[in-house]
Amino acid sequence: MNNFVIIDGNSLTIEEVVKVARKGVKIKLSEQAKENIITSRKTVEKLIDKGQVIYGINTGFGKFSEVAISPKELEQLQKNLIYSDAVGAGDNFSIEVTRAIMLLRINALAKGHSGIRLETVETLINMLNSRVHPLIREQGSVGASGDLCPLAHMVLVMIGEGNAEYNGTIMNGKNAMEMAKIPIISLVAKEGLALINGTCAMTAVAALAVHDxxxxxxxxxxxxxxxxxxxxxxVDAFDEKIHKVRPHKGQILSAKNLRNLLKESKLTTRQGEKRVQDAYALRCIPQIHGASRPAMEYVKAVVEIEINSATDNPLIFSEEKEVISGGNFHGQPVAIAMDTLGIAVAELADVSERRIERLLNPALNDLPAFLTPVAGINDGYMVAQYAAASLVSENKILAHPASVDSIPTCANQEDHVSFGTIGARKASQIIKHTQRVLATELVCAAQGADFKGKDKLGKGTATAYAVVRKKVDFLENDRILYLEIDDSQEIIKSGELLKEVEKVVGKIE
Known part of the structure; x- marks a missing residue:
């Protein structure tokens, strides 16, 4: 049982999303979730039998909600919804994002407010566990009504259409399902809408972005x-007394981290020994890094709620025997959170690039110019800073909020949209850029430490130095650098750097 993540619609964590999306951990529905799904479906069927008019079940969608659909056309209505909504553009989401999307859709359906059949949910579970990954286009969602477009691409494979990746090969959806021995399904009333009306694409990207x-x-x-x-x-700038009199939690934690990392260092100085003050990129690290912490806490809280929410429409309330149309599909909470995350992370790259400049510029330090021992014939890390500056500048463009825009859709029935999926994708890209900038700083800082004396490093930084030096050697003469910076980026992205340092200094807050 421990090899599975149990899905009940209410208790999924971001870490479990990461395990399923990136490590291939399989999932199971809880018994209560199965009961909830079955009960919800029975409620829908009873209401259909009574002839009650219910949006999206026996009516058209969006502006066509006033158009009644006859009982014999209900299944075709659901199939047509998938066909018409699968109009995505651009590249496909990565496999890990696709897996997260599938997982979050399953978790939302497990709450028992969607009116879908249990066997339909189990089809999606079998696809996830068997690694049948629909090809889902990244672009095309306006973030209300939910992520209709990307989720429609997911459902195409369930009905034997579209394309999927299976065992490393791209093939049509029908073949992928046959090879995985998963029967394709025919959608019945409410099911197409239940599968695609929700915020699961933006929230999948968001959950992985929060972790990263x-x-x-x-x-x-x-x-x-x-x-x-x-x-x-x-190091005086990191003194606990300074931060207690401006008691922002994030600032205090960052200063504490720096003090712990720099314990036993023989390379740091005290005020007045060499300089009275450092430039802001060093002196204000706790204030700058710390400011991102509460922003990330807010984002995490939003995403933790969203991954355990019912976000489709209409929603089924079986106890009350009600079907109520509302707006839980609207992605505004996630949209604002993702815009916030993008800004918070972009600042980490901003100040990192300034530290790179201080490491490379001989007018700002007493290190060899551009950290090369033989200048002139060698350029050292000169152009690595150019690349970092390029990414920082691109982040400034990406950090422009998506959530402040809205273009009405569906003949003005859907007259305010969130663009939350765009916001999530932008935040994810900013994170990748920032990983790269910090990876560049890491190799430059290790090079600088070699000039100053690696044996003088602090308790935590000595470990950080050792981790990067396993992959990246001292730069004696110019060589191809981008692959080494790739390695440095992977050290950061994978959590290896953090994990190894925490073994020595304890938990980094």
Whole structure:
């Protein structure tokens, strides 16, 4: 049982999303979830038998909600919904995002407010567990009514249409299902709408982004600490007394992290020994990094709620025997959260690039110019800073909020949309850029530490140095650098840097 994540619609965590999406952990429905799904479906069938008019079950969709659909056309209505909504553009989502989308749709359906059949949910579970991954286009969602377009691409494979990846091969959906020995389904009343009306695409991207942003935030303190030593930074700025009199929690935690990482260092200085004050990129690390922490806490709280929410429409309330149309599909909570996350993470890259400049510019330090021992014939890390600057500048564009825009759709029936999926995708890209900038700083800081004396590093930074030096050697003469920075980025992204340092200094907050 421990090899499965149990899905009940209410208790899924971000870490479990990561396990299923990235590590291939399988899932099972709880018995209560099965009961809830069955009960909800029975409620829908009873209401249909009574001839009650219910949006999306025996009416058209959106502006066509006033059009009645005859009983014999209900199944065709659901299939047509999938066909018409599968109009995605651009590249496909990665397999890990696709798996997260499938998982979150299953979890939402498990709450028992969607009126879908149990066998339909189990089809999607079997696809996830057997690694049948629909090809889902990244672009096309306006974030209300939910993620109709990307989720329709997911459902195409369930009905033997569209395309999927299975065992590393791209094939049509019918073949993928046959090879995995999963029967394709025919959608009955309400099922097409239940499968696609919700925020699961934006929230899938968001959940993975939240996980990655926390790893990145903590790693940023580690990387910055190594830069402090390479630049013989002044540790007085991290004194606990300073931060207690401006008691922002994030600032206090970041300063504490730096103090712990720099314990036993013989490279740091005190105010007045070499300089009275450091530049802001060093002196204000707790204030800058710390400011991102409460923003990320807010984002995490939103995403934790959203991954356990019923976000389709209409919703079935079996105890009351009611079907109520509402707006839980609207992605505004996620949209604002993802815009916030993008800004919070972009700032980590901003200040990291400034530390790279201080490590490379001989006018700002006493290190060899561009960290090369033989200047002129060698450029060292000169152009690595150019690449970092390029990513920082691109982040500024990506950090423009998506949620402040709205283009009405569906003949003005859907007259305000969230663009939450765009916001989530942008935040995810900012995270990748920021990983790269910090990876560049990490190799530069390690190079600087070699010039200053790696044996003088602090307790935590010595470990950080050792981790990066397993993959990236000292730069004696110019060589191809991008693959080494790739390795450094993977050290940060995978959490290896954070994990190894925490073994030495304890938990990084």
């Amino acid at each position: 942003s926390y790893v990145l935030l903590k790693s940023a303190d580690i990387v910055a600490a190594l830069s402090i030593e390479a630049l013989e930074g002044i």
